[in-house]
Amino acid sequence: MQSPAMFVFALCIAFALLSGVVLGQEPTRNPSPSPSCAATTISTNGSCPCPDVYLNVPNLSVDEIKLTVDNLTAHVDLNVKLSSLLSISAGVDVSINKVELDIKGVKAELELDVRLDNIAKILDRALTTLDRNPDLLSGLVSSVGGLLSSVLGENGLVQRLVDSLGNIVERVVSDTGAVLSQVVVGAVKDLQRLSRTVNSLGQVVDQVLDTTGAVIEVIYDTTGAVLSTKVIKQATNTPV
Structure with a gap:
């Protein structure tokens, strides 16, 4: 053939x-x-x-x-x-x-x-890295709830998070899991609002859009103070 x-x-x-x-x-x-x-x-x-x-x-x-x-x-x-x-x-x-x-x-x-x-x-x-540096794994687990985005920078992993008080925080984490720096860069109340509803308890519930593309749910009390925050959609470039 x-x-x-x-x-x-x-x-x-x-x-x-x-x-x-x-x-x-x-x-x-x-x-x-x-x-x-x-x-x-x-x-x-x-x-x-x-x-x-x-x-x-x-x-x-x-x-x-x-x-x-x-x-x-x-x-x-x-x-x-x-x-x-x-x-x-x-x-x-x-x-x-x-x-x-x-x-x-x-x-x-x-x-x-x-x-x-x-x-x-x-x-x-x-x-092997996780086995030798268990702090790295615990840091990832503790931060995932409020994680908006995560990108690799020159000095380490740059994470953008939202805390329970509504602050937008950026921090740099080393490859061993240690926090090298942390700074508040904004607040959820200043972000673009996508929707607003009232839950069964009479609390105002907003969905806001972060500059990274992440979507955050924010619950306010009757005085306008932030009761809680939850990330319902992370930035598209952030691994889960």
Whole structure:
């Protein structure tokens, strides 16, 4: 068989396998080492650098096959998120539009391996950092209730929060979780009002828009003092 035809056939087989994964068919995981892996020198930690997902079709014989595909699309996506510290998204899109294939008497080999070593190392470093600096995790948990936005700055993580008294606060947190600086930069009463209602207790309830795009719910008493605040929508660039 000519080389271009073999390429198209191998692409179709690989595409069908990817589609099986998308439809819920579980791929082979942690398989026995392939011959190439078994021949690889063992790393210093004693582990073999085998793929996380391995698929091997050593021989495929086809006497006659006819395939017609109008439109076929597959998407394999990997999302990893660790609080607001780490967010990884890796995806592959494959699309075939109107393919006709007629093959007779074919022998083919197919091998697919997926390695996630780099992602595993990133996660391991993040978890090790949390293990060595528990203050960082407690700081994240304690601040998430009033967190409006969080961005990485030159000196650390810059967080914008609203406290229970209605103050807008910006603070800088180091990578160990220590608060380096904190300053009040505004108040919820000065923000743009989106709506105003009265609850069953007769208290005024406002929804206001922060400059970051976050939406805050504010409850006032009869004198106009802030009773409580709640962030009902964080800024779009802030990981949850």
